Amino acid sequence: MVEISDAVLDELAGPVAAAIPLVIARVPQAPAAELGRLRATADGTWPVRGSGVRHRAAAGFHFGGGPVADDSPVREALASLPSLLVERLLGALELTVPELDLAGVPDLTGFLGEPFTGGFGVAIMDGVSEAISGAAMLDRIRPGAVPLVAALAGRLAAHPRVAPLLAVDPEITDELGVAAAHGAARLALAVSTAAAVLRGVDVQSWAAGPPALLGVAFGTAVLLLHETPMPSGYATAILAKVREEYLLPLRSSGQVAVSGHRFALLEEDGPVPDADFTGNGLVAVVPGGAVIRTGTETGHVRMVMTVLDGPPPDVATGWEEIVEVSWRAATGGASVVGAGAVESQLRRCTPPWPGDYRLRVQARGRDDAEGTEYHELVVWAAPAAPEIVHARADRLGHRLRGEPEPARPEPPEAGYRWLRHSTLSEAATVTVVTGAEVTDVLRAFNADPARPESLLAIGEDMLRNQSIDPWVAVLDLGGAVLAVEYNGWQGSKEPVLTRASAGGRAASMYWNVNALTRLSFAEHGEVLWAEEPFGDLDAPPEIAPALADLDFADHHRRKYMMGALAVERFTGHGFTAADLARIEAADIAFRIVPDLPALHPYHPRPGGQPEAPTGLTEPALRDLAWWAAAQAARYAGLAEDPDITASVAARALTPPAHLRARRSQLGDGEHRWVWFALHRATNPDPLAAATDAIDAARYAAGPHAANLISGVQARITELGTP
Incomplete structure (x- = not known):
């Protein structure tokens, strides 16, 4: 590690300052702006939706007036840039490097370490930019060159000869222009400094040519831009851009981390403040926004954020608590904040203007400790008005308001809530069969009772090979047989149900990750009903008792839980978490050789099917x-x-x-x-x-x-x- 004197820096500043305007003139505006927003992106102050760019900030480097570091954060910073941005900048500046007149640059080779000696091999992966591979090779064969560029650029940024060239012209006021000028200036400083340092370095031409030099410069520019605050006019420019692009209505969804039973809608990032919820039991207005009380103490709740250009036409149904309040925005652009990082779609989502707003908070599931809690925030501009409570039905709200808790009976399917947290939660078919032995049920599923395998091994094989080959695990319930398919659906098929129910009854519930379901009932070899349960079910009298008081039209209730209860009612045998645990502890399952697809009468189908030979006998x-x-x-x-x-x-x-x-x-x-x-x-x-x-x-x-x-x-x- 070596010291660089102020005298050397003064001698270097003149040629570098002279080269900076030429480089700035060659940097295209769009990639320059992408570079210029690096600090704003890292700080979360670049909120324009849909940019789709995420940058990994380089760490562990400090621009000081002290010694040159002997590590290489430059390469880490270079690797953080999107590959397309690197290639665009390389193409724009590759021919500019030889044009730079750096005749007055002092000899800097004395500040470098000893060059690498001996033989070495070169291996370059396909698709890697010349800028990245060249910078890496230069860093290896000429130790000290890359960190020297970064250290000098960091100090030159504050030099009286250079600093004025990096300032953004106050006449530039649009966001794109400010970001581009900011990014282009730091990039030009990095390119000019890299050219000055590498001018006298004696290495192979391909390791000190324009791609390698520019790779070092790009990484150095990233470090400079992360260290440098955004220009003073940027906040005004970004606010103007956000306001110009903000459209109503807006709807975003995601989840928010909750701690201490609360999250908030706030204009400023930071910890969620304490609040008093004894008034309405759901929401409390605070400076710059509002705090929402959750049933979840620590964890996540599901969120929908809706911003309208006027009041909602009506009060939504299906929510247990609905409270409407007024709040005043000082600048606008509030975010949904919680205990963790703010999700991008919930950041700066309210209108980016100051003024009075109305906030309607809707909540469901606050009493359900094992379920998912949902909230929706609806915002629109409106004069301040008194608080309105549209719905007050959950037990938590009553407790917070100091009111007697309402008597709320559990839904009939509550006994199957355990499925939400089981290995069957995302996709499965559960079939219960009466009047049959385990071997009969396996044969009905086209599985061979004489060929058991490890359940765990089959599941791992399915994942490893991304296979959907069917398999089943069974359990004797005493009077019935339980058949479980993880991510399978053979038990929902008519041939399987027909065979399984030959000696009694069979019923199955199928569900998958796309919310598709099928509820099926069969008796004595005949399928009585097999459909997607939705709305008012037109079911035959034999299965009506199994479906009584199950509201499949309520999309807030889990269909597969109601379906599991219907299976239990029809067969007289339910299944429990303990039953599933017994199946998994036994670690026995059977592969299925499925039935062939059903054959149907002719009907024309589009899509290239051969023309039907209708004239033949x-x-x-x-x-x-x-x-x-x-x-x-x-x-x-x-x-x-x-x-x-x-x-x-x-x-x-x-x-x-x-x-x-x-x-x-x-x-x-x-x-x-x-x-x-x-x-x-x-x-x-x-x-x-x-x-x-x-x-x-x-x-x-x-x-x-x-x-x-x-x-x-x-x-x-x-x-x-x-």
Whole structure:
């Protein structure tokens, strides 16, 4: 580590100051502005939505008047920049570097360490910018050069010859212009300083050429910009830009970290202040915003932020507490703040103007310690007015207001709340079967009772291979069998329910991460009802008692909990968290070989399906279907396969062929489209058999699909000729 004297700095300042205007003139405005906003982005004062850029601030470097550091935060700062920004700046300035006149620069080589000696190899990854690889190589083979650039640039920024060149012209008042001028000036200082330092460095040309020099300069500029406050006019410029781009209505959603039972809507970031909620039990107005009382003490609550251009047309339903208050914004642009970092979509989300605003706070789930708590804040500009309480129904609000708590019965499905925190919470099918043994249920699911595997191992295999192959775990409940599918749905299918219910009843509830559900009931081999439960259910009398008082139209209640209760009511057997724990502790599951897809009568489908040969007789259509299936096998090289030849000859899938066709649907299955062609040829509807078999054969033929279709046309002509 070496000291750099003020005399050396004075000698260097003149040539660097002379070079800065030339570099500034060559920096495009857009990337210059992106650089110029680095400090504002890090501070959270660059709130324009949709920028999509996040920068990782470099750490561990200080611009002082002391010794030159021997580490390289410059490279870390360079790596924090978006690759497109690096390439844009490299392209803009690469030809400028040789033009810089730095004849008066003092010899700085004495401030560097000893050059690297000996042999070395160079390995550069594809796609890495020349600026990044060049800076890294220079840092390795000429120790001290990169940190020297950063140290000198940091000190030159305050030098009387240089500092005036870095100031933003007060005539520039727009946000883009201020940010660009700020960024371009620091970048020009970094480029000029890097050129001065590396001018006399004796290394290979590719390690001291423009890309390497500019890589060092870009990293140095990042450090300079993170250390330098935004220009004095930037706050005014950014506020004007935000106001210009702010549009109503606005709706944002996310979650907010809660601590001490509260979060807030505030103009200033900082800790959420204490507040008195004894008045309305939900919200308290404070300077610059409002504090909201939550049921959650520590954790997260779900948030919706809605900003309107006028009062809401009506009071929303489905909320337990709704309170409306007035608050005054000093500058505007309040954020939803809590115990953690503010989510970007909830930052500066209220109108960026001062004035009087109305705030309607809506809350649900504050009493449910195991569930999810929801809040919505609705804001619009309006003169100050008295507080209005639109709804006051939860127990917490009554306690805070000093009122007797209301008697609120638990919803009927409350016994299945444990599912929300179980391994089944996101996607599963749970099936309960009566009148059957465990082995009967496994066979109904097309699983082999003689081939158990580790449940944990199967689950890990599914994740590792990103597979959705079906599998099931079962448990004898005593009088019923519980079948659980993690992220599966075979228990919701008609063939499985038909087989499972042969000796009694079967019911299943399926749900997935996309909020799709299916509730199914079967008895004595007949599916009675299987639908997405929603709204008023038109269910047969046999299952009406199972659905009584379950409001599937209430989207705030979890359908899968109500469905689980309906399964329990229909079969007479429920399942518990302890039952699921027993299944997982046993660590036994069974892979499923699924049924083949159901065959349906012909109906035209868009999207390139072959034209239906409607002019053929039924026997001719059958001939065409099996001819297409045989062609699919031929193109796949399976024309001599004994199971296929036997099936074509019999015009039906033989038992071994049927099993192979089912197995073809699995992740490791082979020749799926060949087996689909054979399966579709068995369709009872002759027109569907021919059309769908041809469609599957096209996929089986692969690159020969055009030849297959030509053959189909010739075959149709042949079959249609008297």
